Amino acid sequence: MKYDFDRVIPRRNTNSSKWDNNLAMFGTEDVLDMWVADMDFPCPEPVVRALKKRAEHPIYGYTMPSQSLYQAIIDRMERLYGWKIKKEWIVFGAGVVNGLFTAVQAFCRPGDEVVVQPPVYYPFYNTIRNSGVTAVHNNLEFDGQRYTMDLDGLDNMFAPSTSFPVRAPRIKAVMLCSPHNPVGRVWTREELGRLAEICLENRCVIFSDEIHCDLLFKGHKHTVLSTLGSEVEQSTLTFMAASKTFNLAGLGTSFAVVPNDYLRRRFIEARMGHPGGNLFGLEALEAAFRDGDEYLAQLKDYLQGNLEYFMDAIATRIPRIKVIKPEGTYLTWVDMRGLGMTGQELQKFIRFKARLAFDDGFAFGPAGEGFQRVNLGCPRSIVVEAVERLEKAVNEL
Ligand SMILES: Cc1ncc(COP(=O)(O)O)c(C=O)c1O
Incomplete structure (x- = not known):
């Protein structure tokens, strides 16, 4: 079907946080x-159809992800990103920010540090600071036209300070935004490879927020960080959702892919709330991933x-x-x-x-x-x- 994106749909008085606040x-x-x-x-017509169909069944009780939803995610990761994942690696959640909070809780103690690369999506700071953890800055570099990562700077952050008082950094994780909000960079394989190398050398996990991965301008290709090799995959928690691509943010649904058994166990233990997820969010996610192309x-x-x-x-x-x-x-x-x-x-x-x-x-x-x-x-x-x-x-x- 042909979508009419020119059509202005008034959103005032719909409890829209964008328009009603x-x-x-x-x-x-x-x-x-x-x-x-x-x-x-x-949002896509197949999503609306799936939600209406589910809404007609009048019981909205606790839910669980269906086998076909797992398969839709597995298929899409392979088809779009050449990433072969397993069902048991997928952990559903109530939004990517919520997942990042959980990851900080799972892997950091108060006083630990998490690296962010500002200017960056500002809720990253809340996910870190609200857990008594410190956000440490590896600022992006800007030449007036384009932003790049300061990878030497990142490497140096792991070295103990040489001046008095000597202190060892307590960096437990890098919170990566890929593609990067707000500067719009789609990181290259080389940039991601070097970043991953530095994190592996320093035994630091990577929280890779890839929520914007599908929304690319002409000539750009998204590399899922975890496709850079099994060592990287084993140290990374990847956060994704259908919410940006298909405009479903109000449904509060996302998933993390955590291939390493130990990391996944810790992540799941730190999770709050009912693990089943949002009934409508899961329906929408499956319809979007299957029929949203x-x-x-x-x-x-x-x-x-x-x-x-x-x-x-x-x-x-x-x-x-x-x-x-x-x-x-x-x-x-x-x-x-x-x-x-x-x-x-x-x-x-x-x-x-x-x-x-x-x-x-x-x-x-x-x-x-x-x-x-x-x-x-x-x-x-x-x-x-x-x-x-x-x-x-x-x-x-
Ligand atoms: C980089 C990034 N991560 C996460 C989110 C929010 O995700 P969620 O609504 O699933 O918490 C956004 C929304 O703008 C975002 O830009």
Whole structure:
């Protein structure tokens, strides 16, 4: 079927955290919402059909993943990423952030450290700090156009300090964002290989958040970290979901793939709540993974069009602002440092002058100040409107 992603579907008054929370989040109702990472598109028709069918059975009791759901995940991992996984490696959960929390609880004690690579998806910080663990920074490097990992810097983080007081690092894990939110990098095999090598040498596990793996722009290919070899696979917990790709975030469902028996046991023991999962979330996940290809192909084309429009419009009409070209995700990282404002001034300018709801760069950790994250998972007319608002506000400066 042909999806009409141009259609604007009003989301106000649907308890949408993106559209119904403006006063609390932004201090004004009068903004165009392009922040939190869900899309303003309907989800795939096979998903709607599966949910309606299940909803008709009037008992919504405790549930469990079906054999056919496990198989849908196993098939998809092999088909899209050449990753052969086993059923018993899959652990379902109530969202990737929830899974990351569990992983920190399972593998770290208070006082331990987890590496993050900012600017990075800000809930990573909560998953670490709420457990009394310290987030330590291996900042991405930025040459003004493109971000790369500082892998030598990462390597050095594992060395004991040479100055007084001597202290040994207590790094237990690296929390990897792949593809990277917000900067949109799709890490190469080489980058991931070196990162994995450093982690293996230092006996450090990797929490690999690959939730955006399907959403790639033309010419880019996602490498599942665990496909780099069995040693890497044995040290990695991979977190995935159908929620970004197929717009199902409200269903609170995800899965982790943990091939190592010992790591998986510890991870499962740390898990809270009922292990069965969300009845509707599991139904939706299976329908999306089995029958969502047509949707995904059209979605990627549409997002490519949105990105090209946005990049071109900003470059020609608002040259003081620069869009960092993403390789994946539907999020764009926009460099507004040319406006010469502090992070707080920029926040006010975007909300109250441009009347836009974006995510403030400073929320993503150090080096985010002066940037804004813009969600392009919306009908083109919304992107057009956003550029107009921004252009007008910048011209009035
Ligand atoms: C990198 C990353 N991880 C996790 C999530 C959230 O996942 P979930 O809703 O499954 O907790 C997001 C949502 O934006 C994300 O960008």
